[in-house]
Amino acid sequence: MAGKSLQTRKIEALLQRQSVAVRKAFLEAMQKATNAVDRAALIRFLEAGDIERAAALFRIERGTMFPLSEAIRDAFIGGGLAVADELPKGLSGVFGFDGRHDRAVALAEAQAAELVTYISDDAILNARKVIVDGLDTNRSLNSVARDLVGRKVGRQRVGGIIGLTEPQTDRMMNLRSMLGDPDRIGEYFKDADMKIPRYKESDRRFDRVVRKAINEGKALSPADIDRVTDAYKSKASGNRAKIVARNEAFVAQAAGRAEGYQQLLDDGKVEAVTKKWQHGFSKEPRQDHLRMDGETINFDEVFVMDDGARMRFPHDPAGGAEHSISCRCTCVYRVKLPRD
Structure with missing residues (x-):
């Protein structure tokens, strides 16, 4: 396998910067979306057993995702602008990437729109799952709402499910189930020595608390379960942010570079x-x-x-x-x- 080309090394450096911007924008958008959920309406719908209207509260408006859309657009344009640095000297000085070209605008907007739809659909699906699970297990409505939108810390909510993938949400629900059952709590660890949690996104600070409960043959208290699952959601959300940032930045810059070379060909340069x-x-x-x-x-x-x-x-x-x-x-x- 050949070594990395100069183009590749430059693109990797560009991606490093772009990924940071996309990750920050993703977390900002997820925070706005979580804060936007009407908790009072959520409780009313849960009390009425109206699962669909409760889950619909988690639909994310496009305006809420604007910071993320803009970060993706910037990564796309950055990819297009990078083309000039890849060209022979005589050509690089006369090439100018047109980020406002109709085709360029459409490509960047299509990527952002697809991501917005995907994340919003995930949020509704995950909310529905958590609601159904909470009602089926007779948990208090306040506890279910806490899982869904987190708890207030200052003016922000932390520990909600918006931003998680479906598998991450499934693992969170399984964590809550096993920790609340003395016959299942041993499943928290995947090894007999109780050193390695089953899920890599579990917060290791709670290992000792869980280990003690296992040794005593007890389930965790509801308060401890909340703390463990909140910490899991926080770590899982951070991991998803990293994955989204890396992937969306990669897709955007790759599409931007391709568009830059297409513009070169279109202009006859x-x-x-x-x-x-x-x-x-x-x-x-x-x-x-x-x-x-x-x-x-x-x-x-x-x-x-x-x-x-x-x-x-x-x-x-x-x-x-x-x-x-x-x-x-x-x-x-x-x-x-x-x-x-």
Whole structure:
């Protein structure tokens, strides 16, 4: 496998900056969405047993997600602007990426809109699950509401489920169930020595409390269960923020760079562009991504994956999450200048 190209090293440095901005914007948007939930209305709907109206309160408005949409747009434009640094000297000085081009605007907005919809759908689905579970187990409505929107700390709410994935929410509910059952609390640890929690996002500060309860054959108190699950949600939310930031920044800059080279071709500034798939040295590489390493094709061609996915570049949204999440591959472009 070839070493990293100069383009790849520059893109990795760009991604580092962009990921920080997207992560900050994600956490800010999730906080706004959590604060926006009408807790009084939530309690009323829970009292009436109206699960659907209660879950609908977790729909996230697009305006709430504006900081995240803007961070994604900035990453897209950053990818386009980076093209100038990748071009031969005589060309880099005359190329200007048009971030307001209709196609560029549409691409950036489509990525942001898809993410907004995905996160909002997750929030509603997860809320419905928590509500059904809470009602089925006869928990107090205040306890269910706390799981859903967290508790007030100053003017903010912390410890809610907005921002979690469906699997993370499932694990949170399972944590609550096992910790409240003396016959199941031993499941908290995955090893006989009770040293390793079952879920990696569990807060290790509570290991001793859980271990003591197991040894005494008891369940945790409701207050301790709240503390353990709140800490789990906090850590899980932070992990999702990192994953979203890395992936969305990668997708945005990759799409922005592709758009930059497309603008070069449209303007006739270059005769042709080729693109090469460069594998990103993952610890657990996807075999088709590894096989693709070094493959070079023309700009208007696509990389064909083992499952039939057709991708214009690494992290092309057309490939789906299975080819994007945690992928570190990049695209290396080469231009052919027009003949005099």
